[in-house]
Amino acid sequence: MKISAPASAFDAALSIVAMAADKKNDTPLLIVADKGTVALSVNNPRAAISISTTMAASIGESGRAAVSACRFAALLSGFGPRSTINISTTETAVMISSGNSRYRLPLLADPPAGLVINPEIxxxxxxxxxxxxxxxxxxxxxxxxxxxxxxxxxxxxxxxxxxxxxxxxxxxxxxxxxxxxxxxxxxxxxxxxxxxxxxxxxxxxxxxxxxxxxxxxxxxxxxxxxxxxxxxxxxxxxxxxKVLPPPNGSSASCQRAEMVAALTRLKAVAGGDLPLIMVTWVGGEPIRMFLAHEPDAGTDAVAAQTCGSARMALSLAQLTAVLAEFKDDALLIEMTDRGVIIRQGDKFGLLMSCRFIEKEIAA
Missing domain, CATH: 3.10.150.10 (DNA Polymerase III, subunit A, domain 2)
Structure with a gap:
C-alpha cells in the first residue's frame, strides 16, 4: 500500500474513528486504500462499537494495513496541518514519512469484523x-x-x-x-x-x-x-x-430560565449534600420554592400561571438536571400524586417525588 494525503485530512478522519478506540487497550486502526479513497475504521469489540469514515488521498498502490489507533493518531498529531503524509507498508510495518521525518509502526493483525446490519428490519x-x-x-x-x-x-x-x-x-x-x-x-x-x-x-x-x-x-x-x-x-x-402517573389537575406555566435561577440561588444556601426542594403553588399565585429541611435558609417565588394547588418535595439536584434538558422557553409543570411532569412541545420529563415528613418543617 502506498498513499499520500495532507496531515489535515488524516487528522479530520482520525478525530472521527478514534472515538471508538479503547483507551486501555491497543485498538487496531484499519486503513484500506482502493479506487481513489482511503477508508479508516476502528472496531472496539469490548464496547461492541465500530466507527468508519473515508478520506480523499493520492493512492500509488491499493492495499490495507492495521496499526495501533492511539499511536498512529499521536504520531500524526505532531505534524503541521499543511504537511504531506506519505504512508507505505512492508511485510511487517507501516512506514510514515513527511519531509525529512521517517517513522515506522508495527503492523497489527486485521481486527475482527465489526457488527453489520443484517438483516435490516x-x-x-x-x-x-x-x-x-x-x-x-x-x-x-x-x-x-x-x-x-x-x-x-x-x-x-x-x-x-x-x-x-x-x-x-x-x-x-x-x-x-x-x-x-x-x-x-x-x-x-x-x-x-x-x-x-x-x-x-x-x-x-x-x-x-x-x-x-x-x-x-x-x-x-x-x-x-x-x-x-x-x-x-x-x-x-x-x-x-404504564408507570406514568396521571395529572391531578394542578399545573403551572412558567419560564424555565426563571425557575433555574431560583434553584441556583437556593442551592447556594442549602446545607448538606442532597437537599430537598419544596415546590408549592395555589391557583392564581406564583410558584413558591424553599428548602424542605431548611425553610428559613431561603425562599423564592417564580412568576407563573397556576391552577389547582400543589405541594411536593423533590431532589434539588435532580430537578435542576431535568430542567437543564429543556430550552429557555415556557414550561408546563403538571403535578401528579407521585411526582411532577414537565412538558415543552413534544418533549417531557418526569421526576418522582421524595419521601418527606411534613411535620419536620415549620408551619
Whole structure:
C-alpha cells in the first residue's frame, strides 16, 4: 500500500474513528486504500462499537494495513496541518514519512469484523437536529449496571413520530419527532456509550441528515463523513406508559430560565449534600420554592400561571438536571400524586417525588 494525503485530512478522519478506540487497550486502526479513497475504521469489540469514515488521498498502490489507533493518531498529531503524509507498508510495518521525518509502526493483525446490519428490519432518515433531540434523553438513562436494560436510549415508532425514552426509576425523559416508521418492538435499546458517541459525531460533522438502520441485534447511523455501528442492549424495555402517573389537575406555566435561577440561588444556601426542594403553588399565585429541611435558609417565588394547588418535595439536584434538558422557553409543570411532569412541545420529563415528613418543617 502506498498513499499520500495532507496531515489535515488524516487528522479530520482520525478525530472521527478514534472515538471508538479503547483507551486501555491497543485498538487496531484499519486503513484500506482502493479506487481513489482511503477508508479508516476502528472496531472496539469490548464496547461492541465500530466507527468508519473515508478520506480523499493520492493512492500509488491499493492495499490495507492495521496499526495501533492511539499511536498512529499521536504520531500524526505532531505534524503541521499543511504537511504531506506519505504512508507505505512492508511485510511487517507501516512506514510514515513527511519531509525529512521517517517513522515506522508495527503492523497489527486485521481486527475482527465489526457488527453489520443484517438483516435490516428498519430504516429511517432524520434531520440531524431531530436525531440530536432524540439522543438528549440519555441524560435520564440509568447508570446502575444491575438494571442494564435501562442504561441506554429506547427508540420506537408511535404513529407518525419516532420516540426516544430514557429513564432510571426516579426520572424519565421522553421526546418525539415526526418521522417515518422505524421500529415497533420494545428491543431497540441503544447503549449510552454509543448514544454519546453518535451525539459527538453529529455535533462535530454537522450533517444535515442522518440515516438510522437496525437489525435484531445492531443499530447504525450513517451520515456524510461517518458510519457508527453498535450492538443493542439485549433486553426488552419496560412499558413506560404504564408507570406514568396521571395529572391531578394542578399545573403551572412558567419560564424555565426563571425557575433555574431560583434553584441556583437556593442551592447556594442549602446545607448538606442532597437537599430537598419544596415546590408549592395555589391557583392564581406564583410558584413558591424553599428548602424542605431548611425553610428559613431561603425562599423564592417564580412568576407563573397556576391552577389547582400543589405541594411536593423533590431532589434539588435532580430537578435542576431535568430542567437543564429543556430550552429557555415556557414550561408546563403538571403535578401528579407521585411526582411532577414537565412538558415543552413534544418533549417531557418526569421526576418522582421524595419521601418527606411534613411535620419536620415549620408551619
Amino acid at each position: 428498519g430504516r429511517v432518515e432524520l434531520a440531524s437536529a431531530d436525531c440530536i433531540r432524540l439522543l438528549d434523553v440519555v441524560a435520564a438513562a440509568d447508570t446502575e449496571k444491575t438494571r442494564f436494560f435501562l442504561t441506554g436510549v429506547y427508540l420506537h415508532s408511535d404513529g407518525d413520530k419516532l420516540i426516544g425514552v430514557g429513564m432510571d426509576g426516579t426520572k424519565m425523559m421522553r421526546v418525539g419527532v415526526v418521522a417515518d416508521h422505524f421500529s415497533e418492538d420494545n428491543r431497540l435499546i441503544i447503549p449510552a456509550t454509543a448514544v454519546k458517541l453518535l451525539d459527538k459525531l453529529l455535533r462535530a460533522t454537522k450533517p444535515q441528515m442522518v440515516t438510522l438502520r437496525r437489525s435484531h441485534a445492531a443499530f447504525s447511523a450513517t451520515a456524510p463523513g461517518f458510519e457508527i455501528v453498535s450492538g443493542m442492549i439485549d433486553a426488552a424495555y419496560p412499558d413506560y406508559k
